[in-house]
Amino acid sequence: MNSSLGSIFYERLSRLDQTTLALRDAALAMLFPLECRVCGAMIESLRDGVACADCWLAVEQRMERIRIEKSFCAKCGMPLPPASTSPDERFCGRCDDLAFSVARAGGVYEGALRESVLRLKSQPHIPVRLRELLNIAAASLHEKQPSDSIIPVPLHPDRLKERTFNQAEIIANALSKLTHLPVDTASLIRAEHTEKHRAGMGARERARSLENAFQVRAPRLIENKVVLLVDDVMTTGSTANEIARTLLNRGAQAVNVLTLARAASDLL
Ligand SMILES: [Zn+2]
Ligand SMILES: [Zn+2]
DSSP: OOHHHHHHHOOOOOHHHHHHHHHHHHHHHHHSOOBOTTTOOBOOOGGGTTSOHHHHHHHHHHHHHHHHTTOBBTTTOOBOOOOSSOOSOBOOSSOTTOSOSOEEEEEESSHHHHHHHHHHTTSOOOOHHHHHHHHHHHHHHHHHOOOSEEEEOOOOHHHHHHHSSOHHHHHHHHHHHHHOOOBOOSSEEEOSOOGGGOTTOOHHHHHHHHTTOEEESOGGGTTTOEEEEEEEEESSSHHHHHHHHHHHHTTOSEEEEEEEEEOOOTTO
């Protein structure tokens, strides 16, 4: 992990605490052996969650390359094909009209990261690996524009009842521990039940199905604030766009987006 960025937020444990935790995680992994959901190898530490250390290394190296080569959109964070020259900033050309300012993600939605995001839908736990990725992405976003509060993408109440927890809120809480920013679950609600119909929809249909799906309940909490919107995955950006539009209409100063993962561009 990039220590200069990571050290901005990361709650530092003493060396002794870290060693104790690493030993505990390794012992638990031996007692309850789990196979990596990506490659099938044995997982050697609880900190890795559902994937092995090698599969996590692949995620980190891919993200490291993307950062070094600046092969991502400076606004929406979408991975882009490597360029022959390396300009300071590149743009995907598709996100100009999206209402949020900057979006960043912990990594690309594939391999260990994809499996971990899927697991988070059924188990409300953020393993250490995910926290580390979140921390780096949060620091990168903070350099661009500091945020005032965190809002997780809300679930419709019916959906929340089915699921029992909102995975975006679990991520928001983990992020709050890292950044010390408050989590605001009061301002924004999902007024329409749209999630279930969205599989297989094109970007335009998705955007239309989302119109008026979100409402601001407590505008005082967001007025003149830079809001950090948090979700598990960003695909087309249509959900983030719709929420950003809603928040800006009700007085937010700007909206940034942080997700655990970013779906790879179809340009790749
Ligand atoms: Zn593996
Ligand atoms: Zn873009």
